[in-house]
Structures are given as C-alpha cells and as structure tokens.
Amino acid sequence: MSLAQVLRDLPGDAPEAVVEHNFSKVFLNALGFENLEILPQFPVGKRFVDQAARKNPGEEDIFLSTRKNPYLYMEVKGRCENLSDEKHPNYRKAAFQLKQYLLHPDSKTVKWGILTNANHVQLFRKHGKVIHPITPCLSLKEDFEHTVSEIKRRIEAPSRALMVAVYNNKGGVGKTTTTLNIAATLALYRKRVLIVDFDPNQSDLGDALNLKPLNGKVFEALSNKECDVRSIISTYKFEHPRVKEPPEFDVILADEQLVSEKEEKDLRQQIKFYALRRLLESVQNDYDYILIDAPPNWRIFAQKALYAADVVLIPARHDNLHSLQNAGTAITQFIPETQVERRKFGDAGPIALPIFLNNAFRVTPAQVELMHQAIDGIIKDAKKNCSGFDLKPYFYPKDTQAHSNRKMIGIPYMAFISRADFMHMPAAFAFKQAREQYQNLVKEYFL
Numbered sequence: 001m002s003l004a005q006v007l008r009d010l011p012g013d014a015p016e017a018v019v020e021h022n023f024s025k026v027f028l029n030a031l032g033f034e035n036l037e038i039l040p041q042f043p044v045g046k047r048f049v050d051q052a053a054r055k056n057p058g059e060e061d062i063f064l065s066t067r068k069n070p071y072l073y074m075e076v077k078g079r080c081e082n083l084s085d086e087k088h089p090n091y092r093k094a095a096f097q098l099k100q101y102l103l104h105p106d107s108k109t110v111k112w113g114i115l116t117n118a119n120h121v122q123l124f125r126k127h128g129k130v131i132h133p134i135t136p137c138l139s140l141k142e143d144f145e146h147t148v149s150e151i152k153r154r155i156e157a158p159s160r161a162l163m164v165a166v167y168n169n170k171g172g173v174g175k176t177t178t179t180l181n182i183a184a185t186l187a188l189y190r191k192r193v194l195i196v197d198f199d200p201n202q203s204d205l206g207d208a209l210n211l212k213p214l215n216g217k218v219f220e221a222l223s224n225k226e227c228d229v230r231s232i233i234s235t236y237k238f239e240h241p242r243v244k245e246p247p248e249f250d251v252i253l254a255d256e257q258l259v260s261e262k263e264e265k266d267l268r269q270q271i272k273f274y275a276l277r278r279l280l281e282s283v284q285n286d287y288d289y290i291l292i293d294a295p296p297n298w299r300i301f302a303q304k305a306l307y308a309a310d311v312v313l314i315p316a317r318h319d320n321l322h323s324l325q326n327a328g329t330a331i332t333q334f335i336p337e338t339q340v341e342r343r344k345f346g347d348a349g350p351i352a353l354p355i356f357l358n359n360a361f362r363v364t365p366a367q368v369e370l371m372h373q374a375i376d377g378i379i380k381d382a383k384k385n386c387s388g389f390d391l392k393p394y395f396y397p398k399d400t401q402a403h404s405n406r407k408m409i410g411i412p413y414m415a416f417i418s419r420a421d422f423m424h425m426p427a428a429f430a431f432k433q434a435r436e437q438y439q440n441l442v443k444e445y446f447l
C-alpha cells in the first residue's frame with residue numbers, strides 16, 4: 001500500500017498500536033528503507049524502540065538478520081497524542097523518551113531519531129551527546145510528499161560538524177575563554193574543530209592566541225557569495241618539544257573592518273542574516289565542531305551567530321545576576337526568535353544547551369545559596385511572563401521529579417585559566433589541571 005493510501009485510511013483517532021501496525025513500515029519505505037532494512041521493537045537496553053532502520057551495505061550484512069549497527073530510530077505515538085506543540089506534555093514525554101533511546105550506550109551507531117504520530121513528524125540528529133531537532137514539527141496531513149522528501153534529503157546527506165554558538169548578553173562571563181578551551185580540548189581528542197571570532201569589537205580570541213585580526217576579508221566572505229571561506233581560515237598548532245603530534249584547530253579571526261568603518265544599518269544591508277550560516281555550511285563537512293564566539297549584546301553579529309548555530313552554549317557566572325538573567329532571556333526570547341527565522345527555511349533552528357557556570361572567582365557556600373535563590377526567581381518569572389516556559393532543565397539538567405539535584409554544569413575558578421591569557425595559548429594546552437577540568441566539561445556536553 002502507498003503512504004498516501006495509508007494516511008487516508010488511518011482513522012483520525014488511531015491508537016499507537018494501529019499507527020505502528022499500519023503506518024510505520026510504509027513510512028520508512030517512503031524514506032528509502034527496504035523491508036530487510038527495518039526492524040520493529042528494537043531492543044535498547046531493557047526497553048524497545050518502536051522501529052530501527054539501517055541501509056544494507058551488501059548481502060553479507062542484512063540488518064534484519066544481523067540486527068547490528070542501527071542508523072535511525074523511530075518512536076511512534078497514537079494519532080490523538082499532541083506532537084505539534086513543543087510545550088504539550090505529550091510532546092515533551094515523547095521527545096524525552098526518544099532522547100533516552102538515542103543516548104543509550106547500545107545506540108552508538110544511531111545518527112537520527114524520528115518522532116511521529118502519523119499526523120506530524122519531526123527529525124532529530126544525534127551528534128555525540130547532543131540531540132537537536134533538524135526539522136520543526138512537519139505535517140503529514142497537508143503536502144506529505146514534501147515532508148517525506150525533506151526528511152529523506154537530510155538523512156541521506158548528513159552534515160558533519162555540530163555548529164555551536166557561545167553566547168551571553170553579558171561580557172566577562174568566559175565566552176572567549178570557553179570557546180578557546182573547548183576547541184583545544186576537542187583537538188586533544190583528535191576532533192576537527194573550527195572556531196570563529198565573531199566579536200569584532202573585542203577580537204579577544206585572536207589576542208588570546210597572539211594572532212592578528214583580519215582586515216576586510218571576513219566582510220568580503222560574508223557579503224560575497226563567490227568568496228571561498230578557506231581563504232580566511234588559519235590553523236593554530238600547539239607546538240611543544242615533548243608533543244609528537246601537536247594538536248591543532250582552525251580559526252577564523254575577527255575582522256577589524258567590520259567595526260571600524262561600518263554602521264550597523266549599512267552592515268545589515270550588505271550582509272544577509274543567513275550569511276554566516278551559509279559561509280560555515282560550505283566547510284561543515286571538514287569539521288566535527290564549529291564554535292562561534294559571539295559578542296555580548298543582541299545586535300547584528302550575535303544574531304547571525306545564533307542563526308548559524310545548531311546549539312547555543314551559554315556561559316554565566318555565579319556572582320553575576322545579570323549573566324544568569326541574560327541566560328534566561330536568551331533561552332526564552334532570543335533563541336525562539338531565531339527559530340522563527342530558521343523555520344521559514346524549513347529548519348528547526350538552534351536550541352540551548354544547559355547553562356554553563358563559569359566561575360571566574362572563588363565561591364563560598366553562602367554565595368552559592370544566593371545564586372540558587374536568584375535562579376529560583378528567574379525560573380519563576382519565566383513561568384509567569386513567558387507563557388509557562390520552564391527554565392529549570394536549563395539551569396539544573398540533572399534535576400528530576402524523583403530526585404531534586406541542583407548541580408549545574410561548569411568549571412571552577414582557576415588561576416591557570418587567566419594565567420594562560422598571558423602566555424597566549426589555551427589553558428587546556430598549557431596546564432594539566434585546566435585540561436582535566438575542560439575534559440570533564442567536554443565529556444559532559446559533547447562526547
């Protein structure tokens with residue numbers, strides 16, 4: 001039976017078992033998987049995901065018989081469950097469940113997750129530890145052929161790098177330091193990394209590596225489609241007599257012309273809002289991670305940085321109320337605004353990672369308690385003023401209904417980190433103690 005027929009014949013109130021029975025396989029067929037490439041009720045730990053799929057490379061490795069190395073999971077719900085409203089408990093529960101399957105140690109080879117109720121469908125990508133939506137929730141009622149081809153197109157040509165914007169509306173919270181050290185640490189794990197200094201007013205990233213800003217070249221690359229981005233990429237290598245294969249990462253330095261000569265109004269005309277994304281997409285398959293250091297405001301460069309991103313890492317400081325409030329504002333306002341723009345082009349747009357607590361001073365228990373009180377206030381305000389928005393998982397990702405846990409992801413104050421600034425190299429390269437902190441951090445978020 002064709003997908004069109006199945007969608008037409010499936011009752012509007014079909015429960016999960018009926019959707020699963022009548023729709024799942026036909027839908028996966030439409031996405032390009034043959035019957036020998038699909039397994040229902042695939043075991044993941046002690047539970048079962050509704051469908052798993054993977055292309056057979058040849059006759060000696062048939063997924064249906066080897067049952068190994070799944071590539072895609074699909075979680076199916078009844079037609080009455082609401083999967084089109086991200087705030088609805090049905091959606092949140094289903095998305096959470098899919099995420100648990102994708103992150104399970106048995107799912108190392110899985111790259112995609114699909115959530116569907118045969119009315120709507122959404123595609124998620126898994127990149128290391130990060131699960132992020134690739135499409136918004138798409139309809140299967142109107143123009144299902146377009147929805148199918150959008151999902152098929154993306155799973156058939158996956159892009160390699162995860163694009164991460166490092167952003168907080170507040171300065172001095174560790175955006176540049178974090179960008180640099182995460183890049184250095186990922187490079188130590190032999191990941192291919194590109195960092196972009198998109199804060200031309202400060203150009204701190206280049207300073208930290210002792211590299212001079214570019215003059216006009218980034219502007220040229222952003223405003224001219226024909227310009228090859230590789231011409232503005234340089235490589236930073238950690239040379240040390242005792243290191244045999246020096247770790248390295250690539251850098252796009254700040255462009256001083258972007259600040260010195262141009263008014264924001266003119267810049268907006270010359271550089272399209274998708275320019276940075278387009279530029280970085282052209283090298284996305286050369287890297288595992290692309291990190292963008294964004295400026296501390298909500299103007300043109302910060303907006304383009306978020307627009308380009310899959311996920312946003314938001315550093316904040318325990319002793320700085322504004323940085324915590326701004327983290328909340330980014331999550332409740334700026335990121336949703338950016339999603340609206342990206343959705344016009346059929347993309348999901350960026351999501352926030354849990355807030356990163358970067359302590360640039362030593363902290364006492366009393367100060368920590370003060371911070372938690374402030375965070376409680378921020379969470380309460382967001383609930384009240386942003387139609388029920390729940391910020392709690394962003395501040396306290398380990399908190400569950402069963403176990404209250406106020407641990408935040410972060411790194412402590414370390415004199416080594418600021419000392420490395422003077423040495424013009426990432427602390428993660430220069431000091432073992434700093435390296436260990438950043439290794440834990442990178443494992444927590446990415447690996």
Ligand SMILES: Nc1ncnc2c1ncn2[C@@H]1O[C@H](COP(=O)(O)OP(=O)(O)O)[C@@H](O)[C@H]1O
Binds near residue numbers: 174411
């Ligand atoms: N965890 C830390 N421990 C010690 N010093 C830090 C830490 N994180 C950042 N710093 C220092 O704080 C200052 C501001 O950090 P920076 O990354 O430039 O902030 P931003 O980019 O948000 O303006 C820098 O001097 C940096 O070395």
Ligand SMILES: [Mg+2]
Binds near residue numbers: 175176177199202204
């Ligand atoms: Mg900075």
